Every structure is written in structure tokens, then in C-alpha cells.
Amino acid sequence: MDSENxxxxFLRARRALVRPEDSGLPAGSRRRVAGLRREEVALLAGVSTDYYMRLEQGRERHPSAQVIDALARALGLDEEAAAHLHRLARPASGRRRPGTRRERVSPTLLRMMEGWHRTPAVVLGRCLTVLAHNTLGRALFDGHAHSGDLVRLVFLDPNAKEFYPDWERVAVNTVAGLRSAAGADYDDARLIETVGELSLNSEEFRRLWARHDIRRKTRETKRFRHPLVGELTLDYESLTVNSAPGQQLVVYQAVPGSPSEQALSLLGSLSADESAKAPWPSENASPSER
Incomplete structure (x- = not known):
């Protein structure tokens, strides 16, 4: 994964996704590139074509905040993508280098989660690996080759498209969430390993990663086709863990009185007898030690 420019x-990927007509420009019939040309982005942003080319080529490293704002408008970026563009233009000094430091989950948070008997909950790390779960959270994702890694589950698990009826939407949001979680720190060893493996083994991941979509995991309604209890439609909220930057607490809930609530209750009953088993994904480590 190239982290030099x-x-x-990001600029190349995003301008390729903008249709000229959406920017008030003629589409034409002889375009050789997808999306906007460099000179068109420069025109819309109010900068010279030469200056914009230097930005794309990495020869200009210090654009002003005003230029970045103008580029964000020209590319039609939303607030989150525009903020990401600013981070790329001004990366934080002393960026964290690759390392193998283990991500730990607070024992207090683990106890809190275990008290939620009707609510699946998982804690995710920076690369969307499952660091911890409560009993119902484990039961929701259990039974897959990659139950402990939500990115690999989506793109490498043979049952992913059966498990996620809206797989394409889930895939888009998962990759965008992975980029958002990584921020501008593409030197992280786990991220390099994750992106490398998925790029080699999933054409769909390569296609979506190349788009440079940015979208935090916040809230959504998601459908599951669970092998034990069938269809589930769950709302989730993703909360940042202030005591552990980079971690996300994801809490799922069914609409009260819905068939999904009944199915979730059944799943809780089926998983009650399994709660004493060794935690996954590793049989030799507690969730807080992953």
C-alpha cells in the first residue's frame, strides 16, 4: 500500500467519480478519462492547472486551507470527506509508526456489555477486528470463518453474501469505514496487513478501496440472515470509546414488538448455554487481551 502521496x-480517485454534468460542465462524447479532467477540477477550484497537477503528483505539499476547501467543493465532498482531505494535506507530526501493540478493552466496559442480555454488542479495533463482545454479540456473528474480523467476514467469508442480504451496501460502507478508522495513518502495521491480504484475495475489495470513500461507522439499519434464527433487521449505533482512542462500541437493537425482536430473543436463549465456552476468535485469550 503506497503511502507516499x-x-x-485521494484527489485522483475522487475526481474520477464526479460526472461533468453534475458540476455544470458539458459531458461531451470524446472523454478519455472517467469523471473530471485535471483542468476542470482546477477551473472549478479557482487554481491553475499546473498547480493542481503538482498537488496530484505530490510535488506540492503545502496547499492552503482555502485551496483545500475549494477542492472539496469542486469534488462535491461531504463534510467527513472534506475533513479527511484536510488531514491528508496536513498530516499530524510524529505520526504513529507500525507496531504490534495489543489493543485492550477496558474491564469496566466488558462488565457493562455483559449486563446487556437482550442487546448484541461488540467492540471494534482500528481495523474493524472484534476485540470483545457480549454473549449475544458473539451469537450474532458466530459460525463464520472470519467471525472475529468484520472486514474479512464481508470480503473473504464464503457465506458473507448469504449472511448479509444487502451485501453490496454493507461492502461499500465497510471499506469506507475502514478508511475512516485509519484516518491519515496508513503506516499502521495491521492496516497494511489487512489491505494487502484483501487486495490479493478480493477483486471487490480492490475496486472499493480504490474509490477512497470515507464514511464513519455511526448508525444504520442492517439486515442479517442468521443460520439459526433466520432474518434479522437490527438498528445499530456506533459509539467512540473515549478511554481507548480508535475503539468503537457497536450496539444492536431490534424494533420492540417486531419479528426481529422475537428472533433476537430466541438467539439469546440458544446462546445462553454457550456463554461458558472459551471466547472467540482466540481460544487462548480473553476478549480484553486481543
Whole structure:
């Protein structure tokens, strides 16, 4: 994964997704590139074509905040993507280097989650690996080859498209969430390993990663086709864990009185006898030690 010119990569990817007509430009019939040309982005942003080309090529490293705002408008970026563009243009000094430091989950948070008997909950790390879960959270994702890693579950698990009826939407949001969680720190060893493996083994992941979509995991309604209890439609909220930057607490809930609530209750009953088993994904480590 090339991390030498992240700003240029992002600009190229995003201008390829903008249709000329959406920017008030003629589409034409002889376009050789997808999306906007460099000179068109420069025109819309009010900068010279030469200056914009230097930005894409990595030869200009210090664009002003005003230029970045203008580029965000020209590319039609939403607030989150525009903020990401600013981070790429001004990466934080002393960026964290690759390491193998283990991500730990607070024992207090673990106890809190275990008290939620009717609510699946998982704690995710920076690369969307499952660091911890309560009993119902484990039961929701259990039974897959990659139950402990939500990115690998989506793209590498043979049953992913059966488990997620809306797989394409889940895939888009998962990749966008992975980029958002990574921020501008593409030197992280786990991220390099994750992106490398998925790029080699999933054409769909490569296609979506190349789009440079940015979208935090916040809230959504998601459908599951669970092998034990069938269809589930659950709302989730993703909450940042202030005591552990980079971690997310994801809490799922069914609409009261709905068939999904009944199915979730059944899943809780079926999983009650399994709660004494060794925690996954590792049989030799507690969730807080992953």
C-alpha cells in the first residue's frame, strides 16, 4: 500500500467519480478519462492547472486551507470527506509508526456489555477486528470463518453474501469505514496487513478501496440472515470509546414488538448455554487481551 502521496491518490480517485454534468460542465462524447479532467477540477477550484497537477503528483505539499476547501467543493465532498482531505494535506507530526501493540478493552466496559442480555454488542479495533463482545454479540456473528474480523467476514467469508442480504451496501460502507478508522495513518502495521491480504484475495475489495470513500461507522439499519434464527433487521449505533482512542462500541437493537425482536430473543436463549465456552476468535485469550 503506497503511502507516499496520499493526497494525490485521494484527489485522483475522487475526481474520477464526479460526472461533468453534475458540476455544470458539458459531458461531451470524446472523454478519455472517467469523471473530471485535471483542468476542470482546477477551473472549478479557482487554481491553475499546473498547480493542481503538482498537488496530484505530490510535488506540492503545502496547499492552503482555502485551496483545500475549494477542492472539496469542486469534488462535491461531504463534510467527513472534506475533513479527511484536510488531514491528508496536513498530516499530524510524529505520526504513529507500525507496531504490534495489543489493543485492550477496558474491564469496566466488558462488565457493562455483559449486563446487556437482550442487546448484541461488540467492540471494534482500528481495523474493524472484534476485540470483545457480549454473549449475544458473539451469537450474532458466530459460525463464520472470519467471525472475529468484520472486514474479512464481508470480503473473504464464503457465506458473507448469504449472511448479509444487502451485501453490496454493507461492502461499500465497510471499506469506507475502514478508511475512516485509519484516518491519515496508513503506516499502521495491521492496516497494511489487512489491505494487502484483501487486495490479493478480493477483486471487490480492490475496486472499493480504490474509490477512497470515507464514511464513519455511526448508525444504520442492517439486515442479517442468521443460520439459526433466520432474518434479522437490527438498528445499530456506533459509539467512540473515549478511554481507548480508535475503539468503537457497536450496539444492536431490534424494533420492540417486531419479528426481529422475537428472533433476537430466541438467539439469546440458544446462546445462553454457550456463554461458558472459551471466547472467540482466540481460544487462548480473553476478549480484553486481543
Amino acid at each position: 496520499l493526497l494525490g491518490q
